[in-house]
Amino acid sequence: MSDMDEQGIPAPEGASDIINTDYEIGQDNIDGQVGPFGFDIHNPVFLVSGLAVVAFVFYTLALPEQAGSAFTWLFGAVTKGFDWFFLGAANIFVLFCLFLIVSPLGSVRLGGAEATPDYTYIGWFAMLFAAGMGIGLMFYGVSEPMSHFSSSFGGIASEGGARTDWAPLGAAEGDEAAATRLGMAATIFHWGLHPWAIYAVVALALALFSYNKGLPLTIRSAFYPILGERVWGWWGHCIDILAVFATLFGLATSLGFGATQANAGLSELFGVPVNDTVEVLLITGITAIALVSVLRGLDGGVKILSEINMGLAFLLLLFVLIAGPTVAILTGFGDYLLAYVEYLPALSNPVGREDVNFMQGWTSFYWAWWISWSPFVGMFIARVSRGRSVREFLICVLLIPSLVCVLWMSVFGGVAIQQVVQDGYTAAQDAELPIQLFKMLDALPLTGITSLIGIVLVIVFFVTSSDSGSLVIDTITAGGKVDAPVPQRVFWCIFEGAVAIVLLLSAGGLASLQSMVISTGLPFTVVLLLMCFAIWRGLRAERS
Amino acid sequence: MYTRIMVPVDLAHKDKLGKSLDVAAKLAASFEAELVLVGVTSALPGSLAHTPDEYREKLDAFAAEQGAAHGITARALAKIGHDVVTDLDRSLLAAIDEAGADLVVMQSHVPNITDYVWPSHGGHLASHAKVSVMIVRN
Numbered sequence: 001m002s003d004m005d006e007q008g009i010p011a012p013e014g015a016s017d018i019i020n021t022d023y024e025i026g027q028d029n030i031d032g033q034v035g036p037f038g039f040d041i042h043n044p045v046f047l048v049s050g051l052a053v054v055a056f057v058f059y060t061l062a063l064p065e066q067a068g069s070a071f072t073w074l075f076g077a078v079t080k081g082f083d084w085f086f087l088g089a090a091n092i093f094v095l096f097c098l099f100l101i102v103s104p105l106g107s108v109r110l111g112g113a114e115a116t117p118d119y120t121y122i123g124w125f126a127m128l129f130a131a132g133m134g135i136g137l138m139f140y141g142v143s144e145p146m147s148h149f150s151s152s153f154g155g156i157a158s159e160g161g162a163r164t165d166w167a168p169l170g171a172a173e174g175d176e177a178a179a180t181r182l183g184m185a186a187t188i189f190h191w192g193l194h195p196w197a198i199y200a201v202v203a204l205a206l207a208l209f210s211y212n213k214g215l216p217l218t219i220r221s222a223f224y225p226i227l228g229e230r231v232w233g234w235w236g237h238c239i240d241i242l243a244v245f246a247t248l249f250g251l252a253t254s255l256g257f258g259a260t261q262a263n264a265g266l267s268e269l270f271g272v273p274v275n276d277t278v279e280v281l282l283i284t285g286i287t288a289i290a291l292v293s294v295l296r297g298l299d300g301g302v303k304i305l306s307e308i309n310m311g312l313a314f315l316l317l318l319f320v321l322i323a324g325p326t327v328a329i330l331t332g333f334g335d336y337l338l339a340y341v342e343y344l345p346a347l348s349n350p351v352g353r354e355d356v357n358f359m360q361g362w363t364s365f366y367w368a369w370w371i372s373w374s375p376f377v378g379m380f381i382a383r384v385s386r387g388r389s390v391r392e393f394l395i396c397v398l399l400i401p402s403l404v405c406v407l408w409m410s411v412f413g414g415v416a417i418q419q420v421v422q423d424g425y426t427a428a429q430d431a432e433l434p435i436q437l438f439k440m441l442d443a444l445p446l447t448g449i450t451s452l453i454g455i456v457l458v459i460v461f462f463v464t465s466s467d468s469g470s471l472v473i474d475t476i477t478a479g480g481k482v483d484a485p486v487p488q489r490v491f492w493c494i495f496e497g498a499v500a501i502v503l504l505l506s507a508g509g510l511a512s513l514q515s516m517v518i519s520t521g522l523p524f525t526v527v528l529l530l531m532c533f534a535i536w537r538g539l540r541a542e543r544s
Numbered sequence: 545m546y547t548r549i550m551v552p553v554d555l556a557h558k559d560k561l562g563k564s565l566d567v568a569a570k571l572a573a574s575f576e577a578e579l580v581l582v583g584v585t586s587a588l589p590g591s592l593a594h595t596p597d598e599y600r601e602k603l604d605a606f607a608a609e610q611g612a613a614h615g616i617t618a619r620a621l622a623k624i625g626h627d628v629v630t631d632l633d634r635s636l637l638a639a640i641d642e643a644g645a646d647l648v649v650m651q652s653h654v655p656n657i658t659d660y661v662w663p664s665h666g667g668h669l670a671s672h673a674k675v676s677v678m679i680v681r682n
């Protein structure tokens with residue numbers, strides 16, 4: 001062996017505290033050739049997670065009723081039985097991130113003291129958003145504020161001493177202004193600091209342990225301070241397999257639902273029929289565009305698409321702001337932000353709540369949902385955040401996206417609520433969830449153009465999710481290698497589309513598997529809490 | 545005739561470099577040209593190196609070893625990419641200018657059916673580079 005083959009661990013660019021391990025990235029990998037295609041995969045993570053996905057799909061197809069009731073029971077048990085745990089943990093994540101921003105540990109730079117950022121602010125920010133919640137903003141921007149407004153306005157209803165209404169906190173019966181403020185505060189609560197803190201914790205842990213400590217870019221690396229060398233064995237395999245599982249099913253089920261929703265939108269706008277064929281075509285089309293993007297790579301694919309989408313979303317936001325009641329929206333923005341701050345302590349309280357339906361059915365569900373997405377989004381954010389200081393990273397991943405969400409919700413939700421309150425226009429309020437946005441746009445000028453932009457945004461956000469998801473799953477199943485052969489990414493991209501199609505065609509398959517994915521939020525909450533500890537230890541070692 | 549000859553190398557698959565390095569070294573010796581070994585890596589830890597700096601050191605050492613073995617001047621040029629496998633062609637094209645090379649010698653496989661959808665890196669370079677490209681088959 002020449003000197004070249006030795007696997008020492010020298011310092012990254014500038015000072016940093018590297019971890020001394022004998023583990024060599026790719027040492028458990030199998031590489032070879034299938035026909036003309038090369039592969040380089042982790043043993044056993046690739047095989048076990050792939051087979052587990054296939055097994056679960058078969059179970060759901062073979063015994064739909066049993067699987068449906070099992071997963072629904074699991075989902076209910078998790079979001080209802082552990083509501084206090086989700087709410088409490090999410091509060092810890094927010095406080096932990098805010099603490100890091102102001103503490104001296106915030107000056108640590110990801111990639112070593114002298115590292116420079118890989119991406120400009122615009123490219124970075126566009127990718128954070130596209131991966132984090134782009135698609136959700138399209139679907140829930142109108143419907144969630146509307147829903148909380150309606151339930152708050154409706155007031156409290158109880159039966160046998162238990163609340164049966166879905167209103168947040170103490171509701172605001174018959175008071176339009178108060179119901180609007182409460183509804184907006186509750187929506188912003190679900191899309192603001194808490195979800196972004198969840199993503200930030202995972203992303204920071206992965207970036208720190210890869211760029212500064214020299215460990216592979218997989219979820220297990222963040223556990224090195226806790227598990228030590230055992231992280232390369234079955235403990236680590238299980239963490240990575242769970243991450244692949246949650247990411248793949250999360251993507252496949254939302255792709256399936258997304259196709260249903262896009263079909264509803266197309267039918268509303270262009271009279272396209274609503275049926276399985278159209279939905280399968282939509283999934284195939286989205287997967288095909290994602291494939292092109294996968295082949296073009298991170299810079300030529302995801303980054304460009306994310307930037308295009310950010311530009312389009314900004315234009316749509318600007319249009320609604322100008323075409324809608326501009327002054328009311330702008331004053332609303334400040335007012336809703338204040339309402340959020342005002343209601344935040346009560347909304348985030350994990351124990352002794354009376355608004356049980358809201359807390360379990362909305363907040364606890366959302367937290368489990370964000371947490372089950374966090375391995376995927378966190379890993380993607382980590383991948384593009386090298387060269388930022390911890391403080392800069394957290395301000396840009398936590399505070400700025402939260403503010404953008406406040407603005408988005410204030411504009412889209414605010415306009416829709418104004419339409420009901422001021423103009424008595426209730427089309428958006430009465431419509432099905434996927435077309436509420438389009439009904440709101442209907443009441444503004446240039447509907448044809450804005451609706452088309454809306455549909456393009458939805459489709460491109462799905463493409464970027466599918467694309468970045470394939471990148472993340474490929475990296476985890478290649479043991480943290482980022483230079484595994486491209487056909488592997490192509491495989492995951494197609495696999496994900498195929499799982500979505502199979503589940504779409506089976507009755508109830510999508511819903512029951514999505515319940516199961518959200519249930520994976522529970523083990524991951526424990527994982528995230530341990531990550532906070534690992535980050536704290538890792539950052540302290542960097543400083544000393 | 546040529547003053548600087550560039551050879552793309554994959555340190556992870558040195559065994560697959562085949563004849564390209566020998567051919568390039570012989571050309572460099574006869575033209576008294578400088579040999580530039582170009583490697584592309586990611587900023588993320590990989591099987592070869594945990595950091596870009598470590599990769600650079602390894603590539604420098606490999607260039608020095610090759611220079612000594614063939615009695616020629618050889619140096620290394622490491623390119624850092626965001627997404628190495630998909631950006632390879634672009635990184636290599638940029639490296640030609642950066643190195644100031646006037647000839648590229650590179651290894652490529654015998655074409656097969658996948659080349660219709662996935663052109664080889666050598667093929668891409670030959671059709672887009674402004675300098676001469678010599679493709680060495682296995």
